[in-house]
């Protein structure tokens with residue numbers, strides 16, 4: 145299973161092309177008015193269509209579209225589904241397990257639940273969600289004074305996640321950037337990595353060069369990890 149790379153908080157067609165051209169398979173569109181990356185429903189529809197357009201010039205597959213909301217009610221989620229038909233709904237608020245399940249069943253798409261990680265107790269919570277079959281995006285916990293619950297460019301102690309027995313199912317997030325993503329991938333071998341601030345020059349302004357550098361670094365570290373795992377497997381068979 146290849147590493148999923150998600151570039152979040154895209155708000156222009158150009159930045160979607162940069163992400164797709166660099167080889168990121170997944171893009172995130174933020175619907176949260178207090179965010180510098182907020183896109184309204186019309187913009188979300190246009191961007192989602194652009195992300196899925198055939199792009200022989202980019203020679204890549206259509207991107208997977210994730211719509212990010214914070215404690216959205218069913219009316220808002222229905223409006224997002226109607227406008228942009230996202231492949232995944234990212235829940236970045238206080239949604240509990242019952243709410244996440246209800247959303248999956250009502251809207252017929254998988255959710256990606258964001259959980260903030262600051263200590264071993266948070267890892268225990270993540271374990272429970274994982275056992276319940278919900279895909280997780282493990283992010284830094286926002287400070288109390290934060291005006292939004294994510295997209296803050298804050299990292300956390302990744303070593304906490306080594307206690308999480310996983311099958312590459314979770315997506316790692318929070319303060320990743322082109323310089324640190326390889327180390328994180330080598331340490332944890334997550335199923336995916338997600339970035340927003342780390343590929344920007346200012347909040348909400350994506351950088352083509354930083355996106356390209358992030359994707360290249362993440363991909364190379366994942367391929368290195370895959371080769372090492374294959375080598376270990378070969379040795380085990382020979383032993």
Ligand SMILES: O=C(O)c1ccccc1NCC(=O)[C@H](O)[C@H](O)COP(=O)(O)O
Pocket residue numbers: 152153174176179180181212214236281283292293294295296297298317318319320338339340341342
């Ligand atoms: O991006 C936002 O402004 C935002 C607002 C409200 C909820 C979530 C938000 N962003 C989430 C993300 O972009 C990422 O999934 C994640 O938090 C990592 O962000 P970053 O640390 O900036 O790379």
